[in-house]
C-alpha cells in the first residue's frame with residue numbers, strides 16, 4: 001500500500017543544511033496501522049510529509065497504491081493526494097465556519113457537486129460521532145470534538161490512507177483514547193490504512209500493528225509492535241518501551257535479595273505463572289516474584305516477570321534453560337551472590 005525506499009530529505013538554506021530524513025525504507029500493507037515514534041526533531045513530520053509529497057524527497061521513492069508519487073506531474077499528484085487524508089495536532093479548522101462549513105469546504109475543494117454536499121457532510125458527522133455539533137463553531141468545541149471535525153474533513157474524499165501527525169498530542173488521556181478508538185474503527189470498518197506519528201508509546205501500544213523508531217532522521221528499528229515490545233534490540237526502542245511498561249526494580253529493593261534475579265518474558269497464550277511454578281518445583285528452587293505484569297499488545301498477551309531464584313547454582317542454570325525451552329525469553333539481571341545462597 002505504502003512503500004518508501006531510501007527516502008532522504010535534506011533542507012537547504014543559504015546558511016545551513018539540515019537532514020530531516022535519511023535513507024528511510026519501510027512498507028505499510030493495506031489495512032495496517034503503522035506507528036512512527038521518536039523524540040522531537042527525529043524527523044517524524046518530515047517523513048510523514050514525504051508520504052504525500054507535501055515535502056518533496058531529495059532522493060528516494062515513495063509509492064502509494066503502486067504509484068510512485070515522485071514521478072507524477074502536478075495534476076496527477078493532486079489527484080493521488082485526494083486519496084491520502086491528513087490530520088494534525090492543532091486541527092487547523094476554519095474558525096469562521098461551522099462544523100458543517102468546515103467539512104463542506106473540503107468536499108467542495110475536492111469537486112463534489114453542491115447538491116451532494118449536505119448528505120455527505122451528515123454521513124461524515126455520523127461516522128465521527130458529531131452529528132449534534134453540526135452548527136457549532138470551532139471555538140465552541142472541545143479538543144476531542146475539534147479533532148473529530150479534522151477526521152471528518154480528512155475522510156471527505158474517501159481516502160485510502162490517513163496520515164496522522166501527533167493527532168492526539170494536544171488531548172487529555174481519556175479523549176486520546178476515544179480518538180484512538182475512532183481511528184481503530186475507521187481502520188477496521190473502512191479498511192483505512194493509517195500512518196500515525198507520535199512521541200507517546202502508549203498510543204502505539206494501543207492501536208498500531210507495526211512501528212518504526214526514528215532518531216536523527218533514520219529508522220533505528222522497525223517491526224511488529226508485539227515483537228518489539230517482547231524483544232527490543234536497540235537501546236532507543238527499550239527506552240521508549242520502558243516509558244509504558246517499566247519492569248525495572250529499584251536498586252534498593254534488589255539489594256534486599258541475594259539470589260539470582262531474572263527477567264522472564266512469555267509471549268502469546270502461554271500461562272507464564274504455571275511454567276514458573278513447574279520450574280521451581282522441578283529444580284528445587286525457591287522463587288520470589290519481584291514484579292509481574294501481563295500486558296496486552298495488539299490484543300495479544302505479553303507476560304513479564306522479574307524473579308529472584310535461590311538454590312544450587314547448577315540448578316538455577318538448568319532452570320533458565322528449562323524456561324527457555326518452554327518458549328520464553330530469560331535475561332539474567334544479576335547473578336546470585338554465591339553459588340549456594
Ligand SMILES: Nc1ncnc2c1ncn2[C@@H]1O[C@H](COP(=O)(O)OP(=O)(O)OP(=O)(O)O)[C@@H](O)[C@H]1O
Pocket residue numbers: 011018019020038039040041042043044045046047199
Ligand atoms: N521546513 C524545514 N526547513 C528546515 N529544517 C526543517 C524543516 N522542517 C524540519 N526541519 C528540520 O528537520 C529535522 C526533523 O524535523 P521534524 O519536524 O521532521 O521532526 P519531528 O520528529 O516531527 O519533531 P517534533 O516531534 O518536534 O514534531 C529537525 O532538525 C528540523 O529542524
Ligand SMILES: [Mg+2]
Pocket residue numbers: 044045046
Ligand atoms: Mg513533528
